[in-house]
Amino acid sequence: MNVNIFTHDLRGIWLVVPDTLLVSVAILALGIVLGMILYVLQQRNNFIIRSICRLYVSYFRGVPLLIHLLIFYYGLPVVLQVISTAFNLHINYEHLNPIYAVLLSYTMYSSSFISEIIRGSFMSVGQDQIEAATALGYSRAQAFWKIKLPQSLNESVPKFLNYYVLLIRQLSLAFMVSFVDIFAKAKLESAINYRYIESFCAAAVVYWILCVVLTFIFKKYENYLRRYEKVVVV
Amino acid sequence: MLKVDSIVKKFGSKTVLNGINLSVKQGEVVTLIGPSGTGKTTLLRSINLLERADEGSVSIEDLTVTNATKDKKKILDLRRKTAMVFQQYNLFKNLKVIDNIIQPQVVVKGVDKETARRRAIELLHQVGLSDFADYYPVQLSGGQQQRVSIARALGLDPEVILFDEPTSALDPELSKEVLNVIKQVADTGISIILATHEMQFAEEISDQVIFMEKGNIVEQGSPRAIFHNAQNERTREFLKNYQQYVSSDEKKVEVDKFEEVERLKVI
Ligand SMILES: Nc1ncnc2c1ncn2[C@@H]1O[C@H](COP(=O)(O)OP(=O)(O)OP(=O)(O)O)[C@@H](O)[C@H]1O
Ligand SMILES: [Mg+2]
Numbered sequence: 497m498n499v500n501i502f503t504h505d506l507r508g509i510w511l512v513v514p515d516t517l518l519v520s521v522a523i524l525a526l527g528i529v530l531g532m533i534l535y536v537l538q539q540r541n542n543f544i545i546r547s548i549c550r551l552y553v554s555y556f557r558g559v560p561l562l563i564h565l566l567i568f569y570y571g572l573p574v575v576l577q578v579i580s581t582a583f584n585l586h587i588n589y590e591h592l593n594p595i596y597a598v599l600l601s602y603t604m605y606s607s608s609f610i611s612e613i614i615r616g617s618f619m620s621v622g623q624d625q626i627e628a629a630t631a632l633g634y635s636r637a638q639a640f641w642k643i644k645l646p647q648s649l650n651e652s653v654p655k656f657l658n659y660y661v662l663l664i665r666q667l668s669l670a671f672m673v674s675f676v677d678i679f680a681k682a683k684l685e686s687a688i689n690y691r692y693i694e695s696f697c698a699a700a701v702v703y704w705i706l707c708v709v710l711t712f713i714f715k716k717y718e719n720y721l722r723r724y725e726k727v728v729v730v
Numbered sequence: 731m732l733k734v735d736s737i738v739k740k741f742g743s744k745t746v747l748n749g750i751n752l753s754v755k756q757g758e759v760v761t762l763i764g765p766s767g768t769g770k771t772t773l774l775r776s777i778n779l780l781e782r783a784d785e786g787s788v789s790i791e792d793l794t795v796t797n798a799t800k801d802k803k804k805i806l807d808l809r810r811k812t813a814m815v816f817q818q819y820n821l822f823k824n825l826k827v828i829d830n831i832i833q834p835q836v837v838v839k840g841v842d843k844e845t846a847r848r849r850a851i852e853l854l855h856q857v858g859l860s861d862f863a864d865y866y867p868v869q870l871s872g873g874q875q876q877r878v879s880i881a882r883a884l885g886l887d888p889e890v891i892l893f894d895e896p897t898s899a900l901d902p903e904l905s906k907e908v909l910n911v912i913k914q915v916a917d918t919g920i921s922i923i924l925a926t927h928e929m930q931f932a933e934e935i936s937d938q939v940i941f942m943e944k945g946n947i948v949e950q951g952s953p954r955a956i957f958h959n960a961q962n963e964r965t966r967e968f969l970k971n972y973q974q975y976v977s978s979d980e981k982k983v984e985v986d987k988f989e990e991v992e993r994l995k996v997i
Binding site for chain 2: 631724
């Protein structure tokens with residue numbers, strides 16, 4: 497192990513950290529939007545809509561993320577080609593940025609988990625809370641916006657943040673479609689000089705630091721959100 | 731002022747309320763007593779429409795909601811003339827004590843926040859919890875939580891407050907502070923319907939006592955008439971059994987205390 501190569505690799509890898517964090521944020525945000533839609537559709541009493549949702553969830557959960565990624569990577573240009581010839585549009589589908597495949601596959605995959613987080617967080621709001629609001633004269637909408645949503649957010653936001661830390665690590669699969677995240681950068685660094693151990697150790701250190709720091713911050717935030725559930729001795 | 735007219739409520743094939751009539755005058759305190767499972771809670775919940783009756787109607791002043799009423803606005807309006815105090819307090823757990831009293835005023839009555847806050851401070855003072863404004867509900871004892879929930883109800887200036895066994899989750903010491911607050915509320919001239927197992931308190935506070943059994947009103951009258959001169963055999967029996975039940979319950983508390991002391995010794 498050569499320390500100079502290690503620090504050199506470390507510096508190189510730090511450069512892609514902002515992109516990795518940013519893409520993970522985008523995936524999380526899109527995943528929450530899609531997960532919310534999925535949750536709302538699942539609450540409908542329509543058999544067909546619910547069956548489609550169930551199919552969607554079971555497909556995206558049942559197939560490994562890597563496969564989704566590759567299907568989107570190779571499938572997206574084909575779909576775009578069909579669309580652009582059908583509508584006579586001029587879409588450049590041959591040199592598509594891999595980020596689109598990454599965003600789509602990760603978002604859809606995540607949404608199937610996130611809709612469950614949302615469902616669980618709404619279910620965690622006690623019936624007694626809603627009943628108290630109703631009994632005091634809150635309308636259904638008021639009870640939702642003033643009581644149910646705030647309480648369920650305090651439950652779900654920490655879970656979203658945990659999922660975010662997971663996403664950062666899962667993004668390492670995206671090197672398969674030549675998206676450069678922390679892991680992909682480490683691979684590139686090592687390919688230059690065949691010093692694998694240095695660059696992967698550097699990647700490990702970066703992942704580890706990110707994980708520890710983010711988890712620490714998120715935990716503090718979670719404790720803040722849940723402050724009303726703790727008995728604080730005064 | 732409040733009138734309940736031949737309310738019938740069924741859960742599945744089970745008739746829980748079997749044609750209940752009830753009227754409450756302005757400022758009157760009405761207590762519901764009767765064995766467990768008799769329908770006291772269901773009656774209170776039907777009055778503020780948490781449960782919709784299968785037959786009959788509820789009126790407060792000039793507003794009437796029957797089993798057939800679909801108009802959401804009307805239902806909400808009637809509900810807003812009542813406020814409910816639950817056995818398990820049901821405070822909003824994510825809100826501080828003061829916000830538990832402010833928010834309903836803002837949401838339900840459209841009061842501006844500053845006015846609501848001033849009112850909340852007054853109410854907290856009234857229930858003896860001025861020092862606890864910035865606490866969260868879990869940080870309070872059961873008795874304190876129940877007093878907050880009474881303050882929360884009062885903030886809405888309801889025509890009538892419905893109390894569903896407000897002290898049965900509390901031990902006697904804590905019950906007393908809650909009962910004192912309820913007594914204060916009664917003195918302000920607000921109408922009260924109270925389901926309770928605290929017979930002594932019922933006798934002290936009520937203008938009208940209603941003995942219910944199996945979804946029917948068996949007997950009703952002044953506290954004197956019910957507790958000392960009941961006409962109905964069932965009423966007398968209930969009160970007699972009740973006395974026994976209470977005294978054996980007290981014994982049980984003593985035993986628990988004894989065990990507690992023993993346990994502490996061991997530790
Ligand atoms: N949501 C419900 N579904 C089915 N049955 C119910 C429901 N709520 C109440 N019941 C039944 O209705 C009956 C009356 O219940 P209720 O809670 O009104 O009695 P209660 O007089 O308040 O009793 P307690 O003194 O124990 O509080 C009981 O037999 C109960 O099992
Ligand atoms: Mg009850």
